[in-house]
Amino acid sequence: MSKERYIEAKQKWAEKQKARGVTARATASTERLPPGQKLTTGFPVLDLGVQPEIPLAQWTLTLDGEVGKPTVLSWAQLNTLPQVEDVSDFHCVTDWSKFDCRWGGVAFTTLYELVQPKPEAKFVYFTSYDGYATNVPLAQCLDDDVLLATAFDGAPLTREHGGPARIIIPKLYAWKGAKFVQGITFLNADKLGFWEVRGYSNTANPWTEDRYA
Ligand SMILES: Nc1nc2c(c(=O)[nH]1)N[C@H]1C(S)=C(S)[C@@H](COP(=O)(O)O)O[C@H]1N2
Ligand SMILES: [Mo]
Numbered sequence: 101m102s103k104e105r106y107i108e109a110k111q112k113w114a115e116k117q118k119a120r121g122v123t124a125r126a127t128a129s130t131e132r133l134p135p136g137q138k139l140t141t142g143f144p145v146l147d148l149g150v151q152p153e154i155p156l157a158q159w160t161l162t163l164d165g166e167v168g169k170p171t172v173l174s175w176a177q178l179n180t181l182p183q184v185e186d187v188s189d190f191h192c193v194t195d196w197s198k199f200d201c202r203w204g205g206v207a208f209t210t211l212y213e214l215v216q217p218k219p220e221a222k223f224v225y226f227t228s229y230d231g232y233a234t235n236v237p238l239a240q241c242l243d244d245d246v247l248l249a250t251a252f253d254g255a256p257l258t259r260e261h262g263g264p265a266r267i268i269i270p271k272l273y274a275w276k277g278a279k280f281v282q283g284i285t286f287l288n289a290d291k292l293g294f295w296e297v298r299g300y301s302n303t304a305n306p307w308t309e310d311r312y313a
Contacts, residue, residue, distance in 0.1 A: 114299030124310035134306035152229040165286035168216035188270035204251030221286035226278040234293035
């Protein structure tokens with residue numbers, strides 16, 4: 101399927117679900133597997149059909165917006181920051197979940213401390229090398245399981261899964277985690293990302309099946 105048709109099909113699906121009155125549940129499930137999800141042991145690849153190739157020598161991550169210290173990190177600089185590992189579950193809105201993903205990289209809080217966001221920074225807008233974007237309230241990015249991941253299962257993150265670096269936010273549907281991340285902008289007002297403007301939920305809580313806006 102072409103990129104345009106894939107995007108159109110996903111957007112139409114969200115609109116159809118909305119028209120049917122499918123909305124988030126009032127009460128969150130307390131199960132490990134969120135409602136409506138199927139467990140997978142593989143690792144499906146989901147993106148816009150473009151997996152940009154970014155040589156590490158040319159890779160940069162720009163951190164800007166409402167911050168005291170706007171920063172552009174090179175790959176070498178990124179790798180001098182403290183490295184962490186975290187095991188978490190992964191939930192895609194297209195109904196599959198994967199348990200126990202072992203991610204390695206830099207904690208979001210490390211980046212936060214590096215650029216010193218101003219008090220007015222309340223939202224984060226992520227942009228990617230494939231033209232993707234997504235947005236998350238800053239408070240949700242400060243959980244200790246939120247990572248800028250550069251490794252999976254102890255090996256460098258592959259391009260198909262968003263390498264050189266991607267964002268992981270385990271408590272939200274996986275579209276909130278930008279693969280091939282290029283920029284992190286701290287904002288004082290919310291700005292909707294790629295799927296958020298195409299009918300997908302802005303809040304994206306898997307345990308209330310908060311799939312569509
Ligand atoms: N840059 C970028 N990031 C993205 C996407 C994308 O199309 N482009 N798709 C999102 C969606 S819908 C999901 S489910 C996950 C998929 O990650 P995976 O391919 O490693 O399974 O990446 C998210 N991040
Ligand atoms: Mo997804």
